[in-house]
Amino acid sequence: KAKQAGRNTLCFFDPDLQASVARRMSLEADMRAGLRKNQFFAVYQPQVNHEQQVFAVEALIRWNHPARGIVSPGEFIPVAESSGLILALGQWMLREACRQLVEWQRVPELAHLTVAVNVSARQFHHPDFVEQVLLALDETGADPKKLKLELTESLLLDDVEAVIGRMTALKAHGVSFSLDDFGTGYSSLAYLKKLPLDQLKIDQSFVREVVSAANDAAITHAIIGMAKSLGLSVIAEGVEEEAQRAYLAKQGCHAFQGYLFGRPVRAEELREVFATFFTD
Ligand code: C2E
Ligand code: MG
Ligand code: MG
Numbered sequence: 001k002a003k004q005a006g007r008n009t010l011c012f013f014d015p016d017l018q019a020s021v022a023r024r025m026s027l028e029a030d031m032r033a034g035l036r037k038n039q040f041f042a043v044y045q046p047q048v049n050h051e052q053q054v055f056a057v058e059a060l061i062r063w064n065h066p067a068r069g070i071v072s073p074g075e076f077i078p079v080a081e082s083s084g085l086i087l088a089l090g091q092w093m094l095r096e097a098c099r100q101l102v103e104w105q106r107v108p109e110l111a112h113l114t115v116a117v118n119v120s121a122r123q124f125h126h127p128d129f130v131e132q133v134l135l136a137l138d139e140t141g142a143d144p145k146k147l148k149l150e151l152t153e154s155l156l157l158d159d160v161e162a163v164i165g166r167m168t169a170l171k172a173h174g175v176s177f178s179l180d181d182f183g184t185g186y187s188s189l190a191y192l193k194k195l196p197l198d199q200l201k202i203d204q205s206f207v208r209e210v211v212s213a214a215n216d217a218a219i220t221h222a223i224i225g226m227a228k229s230l231g232l233s234v235i236a237e238g239v240e241e242e243a244q245r246a247y248l249a250k251q252g253c254h255a256f257q258g259y260l261f262g263r264p265v266r267a268e269e270l271r272e273v274f275a276t277f278f279t280d
């Protein structure tokens with residue numbers, strides 16, 4: 001295997017590697033075609049507050065591949081990142097979420113919703129990123145105050161001043177920011193405090209066993225405390241059981257997202273999710 005042969009050795013005849021390169025290339029070509037043919041769509045997952053009211057939704061991308069069926073973003077986002085296709089995909093998602101926001105304005109029980117959109121590192125660091133977000137807002141007529149962008153810690157490792165500049169420019173328009181998968185990255189506390197963030201999102205890996213594993217409980221406790229002292233809101237992702245919700249709530253976390261409250265669904269189905277919430 002190339003790996004065992006060492007970093008400086010090229011191995012042209014590794015059948016596994018060849019297969020994975022081929023797969024990657026066909027995925028890339030399929031993605032390009034998929035964008036043209038409208039095979040991508042968004043699903044939305046509720047985020048609830050301490051009173052279990054839905055105050056926001058996270059937009060998550062899905063791909064309806066003609067041969068493979070629904071492909072999950074874990075499979076194609078990394079390929080989109082490395083090929084640069086993420087720029088087109090990310091822009092599509094931003095517009096889609098903004099368009100949806102405007103549509104929800106006409107539905108009384110959905111009009112208050114904020115939508116959270118995931119932004120990948122390459123997308124964020126593109127020189128036109130700020131303009132592209134403003135363009136999506138402008139062209140759809142969406143309210144920037146209802147748009148939240150989810151960034152990951154890895155994205156912040158680069159030029160901190162540039163990151164702050166971009167965030168500040170968008171915040172001036174009312175856009176807010178959440179730090180996704182928090183706790184899994186490498187952000188130092190020193191610059192966490194410099195970033196104009198609004199929310200920390202506790203990664204689901206800490207939530208999974210928060211009730212039974214003392215070290216996970218210690219981490220969530222620390223994150224919640226840190227968020228509070230930095231003046232940020234905090235949300236836990238991957239909440240599947242009432243016991244997890246109750247435990248985190250006791251620690252002071254007041255916003256939650258996870259299968260306990262609803263799976264990601266198409267916009268058309270979101271009204272039904274709300275209906276079940278309000279009749280419970
Ligand atoms: P993420 O942003 O951390 O999103 C949360 C993931 O956890 C989603 O997976 C969601 O479906 C899943 N999830 C939600 N509740 C639960 C739960 O209770 N239990 C478990 N086990 N999982 C839960 P999904 O939709 O497959 O997305 C995976 C990742 O792909 C996302 O992680 C995000 O990093 C990325 N992604 C998704 N959509 C986009 C997009 O439009 N743009 C970019 N750049 N990345 C995206
Ligand atoms: Mg996210
Ligand atoms: Mg996350």
Ligand code: MG
Binds near residue numbers: 181203204237
């Ligand atoms: Mg995650």
